[in-house]
Amino acid sequence: MSIRVGIVGISGFGGGEALRLIASHPTFELVYAAGESSAGSRLVDRFPGVPARLAELVIAKWDPETLPPLDVLFASLPTGASAEALSRVPEAVKIVDIGGDHRYVAGWAYGLADIWPNRIEGQCRVANPGCFPAATLTALAPLLAEKLIEPGNIVIGVKTGISGAGRGGDSTFGYAESNENLVPYGLLKHVHMPEIARTIEQLSGGSAAGLVLPHLVPMTRGILATIYCRGSATTGHCLEAARRFYAGRPFVRVTEKPPQTKWATGSNLAFVSYAADPERNLVIAMGVVDNLGKGAAGQAVQNANLICGLPETAGLDGLPVWP
Numbered sequence: 351m352s353i354r355v356g357i358v359g360i361s362g363f364g365g366g367e368a369l370r371l372i373a374s375h376p377t378f379e380l381v382y383a384a385g386e387s388s389a390g391s392r393l394v395d396r397f398p399g400v401p402a403r404l405a406e407l408v409i410a411k412w413d414p415e416t417l418p419p420l421d422v423l424f425a426s427l428p429t430g431a432s433a434e435a436l437s438r439v440p441e442a443v444k445i446v447d448i449g450g451d452h453r454y455v456a457g458w459a460y461g462l463a464d465i466w467p468n469r470i471e472g473q474c475r476v477a478n479p480g481c482f483p484a485a486t487l488t489a490l491a492p493l494l495a496e497k498l499i500e501p502g503n504i505v506i507g508v509k510t511g512i513s514g515a516g517r518g519g520d521s522t523f524g525y526a527e528s529n530e531n532l533v534p535y536g537l538l539k540h541v542h543m544p545e546i547a548r549t550i551e552q553l554s555g556g557s558a559a560g561l562v563l564p565h566l567v568p569m570t571r572g573i574l575a576t577i578y579c580r581g582s583a584t585t586g587h588c589l590e591a592a593r594r595f596y597a598g599r600p601f602v603r604v605t606e607k608p609p610q611t612k613w614a615t616g617s618n619l620a621f622v623s624y625a626a627d628p629e630r631n632l633v634i635a636m637g638v639v640d641n642l643g644k645g646a647a648g649q650a651v652q653n654a655n656l657i658c659g660l661p662e663t664a665g666l667d668g669l670p671v672w673p
Contacts, residue, residue, distance in 0.1 A: 352379040353378050353422060353658055353660075354421045354422075355372060355381070355420065355654070356380070356383065356384065356418075356420045356424070357383050358423065358426065358427060358432075359385060359412075359426035359427045359448075360383040360385050360388065360409060361386075362385075362426055362427075363642055364426035364642060364646040364647055365385070365448075367647035367648070368424050368426060368647040368650060368651070369383070371651045372424075372651065372665070373401050373404060374665060376665060377660055377665075378422070378654070381418060381420070382417065382420060382423075383407055384412040385409050385410075385411075385412065386411070386412065388409045389409055390409065390411075391408070391409050393405060393407045393408075394406070396409065412435070414436070414438040417440070421443070421444060421658070422443070422445075422657075424650055424654070425445060425449060426650075427448075427451075429451060431449065431451075432447055432451045433452065436452075444473075444658070445474070445475050445476070446476045446650045446653050448478045448650050450541070451477075452475070453477045453480070458476065459476045459477070461478050462479050462483075463649055463656060463662070464488055464596070464602050465491050467662065470653055471656050472657060472659070473657050478650050478653065480542045480545060480645070481514055481573055481639070481645030481646060482510070482542040482562060483542055483545050483546050484637075484639050485508070485574070485620070485637035486508070486575045487553075487637075488602060488622055488637050489622040489636060490550065490577060490579075491553055492588070492592040492594070492595035492622075493579065493583070493591060493624075493635060494550060495554075496591045497554070498581050498583040498588060498633065499583070500580040501553075501554035501556040501557065502556070502557060502558055502560070503580065504577060504578070505560060505561050505563065505578040506546070506561065506576075506577050506578075507565070507575070507576045507577070508562060508565065508573060508575045509611075510565070510566060510572070510573045510641060511566075511569045511570050511571040512528050512570055513570050513641060514566075514573070523566075528568045530568060531566075532565055532566070532568075533565065533566040534565050534566075535565075536562070538561070540562035540564060542562060543560065543561070546558075569611065571640055571641055572611030572612070572614065572638070572640055573637075573639050574610075575635075575638075577634065577636070577637070578632070578633075579633040579635060581632075581633040583628065584628055585624055587626070588624035588626055588633060589606065589624055592622055592624070596622075601619050601644065601663075602619075602622065603619060603620070603621045604622055605621055605623045606623065608623050608625070609621035609622070609638040611638055612670075612673070614640045614644065615640050615643075616643065616668070616671035617644075617648065617666075617668060617670040618640075618649065618651070618652060619640075619644065619670065620639045620644050621638040621639075622635070623635075651664075651665055
């Protein structure tokens with residue numbers, strides 16, 4: 351039996367990636383697509399490579415009052431654009447919000463699927479983590495759970511691809527400005543830091559204070575988080591803790607050598623690794639994800655699988671794209 355799903359914000363990068371994954375999902379059936387600038391177009395007009403069975407689906411103008419019968423709705427809207435409208439979606443429709451409006455909001459499960467799958471199973475409202483938290487928290491969780499690092503004063507250096515800015519980015523993210531350029535931004539007050547800090551506190555039981563130092567790099571997709579922590583653990587202790595923590599988890603790879611963004615491209619995988627110097631009380635954690643995969647649509651599909659009682663890996667078994 352198929353599960354009827356819809357995507358809001360389908361013309362954006364996150365919505366387009368959700369379409370790619372759902373189109374090949376063994377159980378999900380895309381029956382509704384909505385957008386603003388693309389409303390009235392057929393899917394094939396916007397996505398020429400879409401499967402023939404979906405080609406003639408017309409993109410609707412987003413209106414929660416006119417939804418067809420759905421089981422699951424994926425919302426990929428800019429932060430600030432989804433809270434009011436999604437409040438008018440019928441309770442019977444499960445929602446995975448890829449945007450930022452419902453992270454740590456009452457009534458919404460925080461969808462950090464690789465770390466807290468049991469908090470997501472059977473829920474009706476799930477807020478996807480941001481792309482930076484997906485990379486950062488996956489690397490930090492084992493160290494915090496085993497108290498190998500101090501939860502406070504963590505410095506998170508993030509290199510991110512251009513698509514993280516979304517399809518509606520201004521000229522700052524155009525080819526001429528981004529090519530052969532490295533751009534720091536949001537250095538002292540990044541939008542994802544409160545979400546990261548709150549999760550660190552839950553994982554560690556202690557108070558968290560830290561700093562995100564993001565840099566835009568001239569690549570389309572990918573995130574590498576290099577995280578500087580205080581702790582006396584060795585590299586081996588960190589790797590062993592991560593292997594224990596993620597034993598049996600399908601999407602996290604613990605590697606001895608530093609991970610690269612290309613390893614995750616086009617997939618729902620997360621790669622973590624560590625380097626530690628006990629003499630300097632220093633632990634460096636590294637996390638890599640595809641910002642449109644695990645950082646957005648991939649984890650959204652993983653969360654939808656969990657809330658629908660499906661195998662967690664359904665529709666997400668594809669290998670990364672290489673080269």
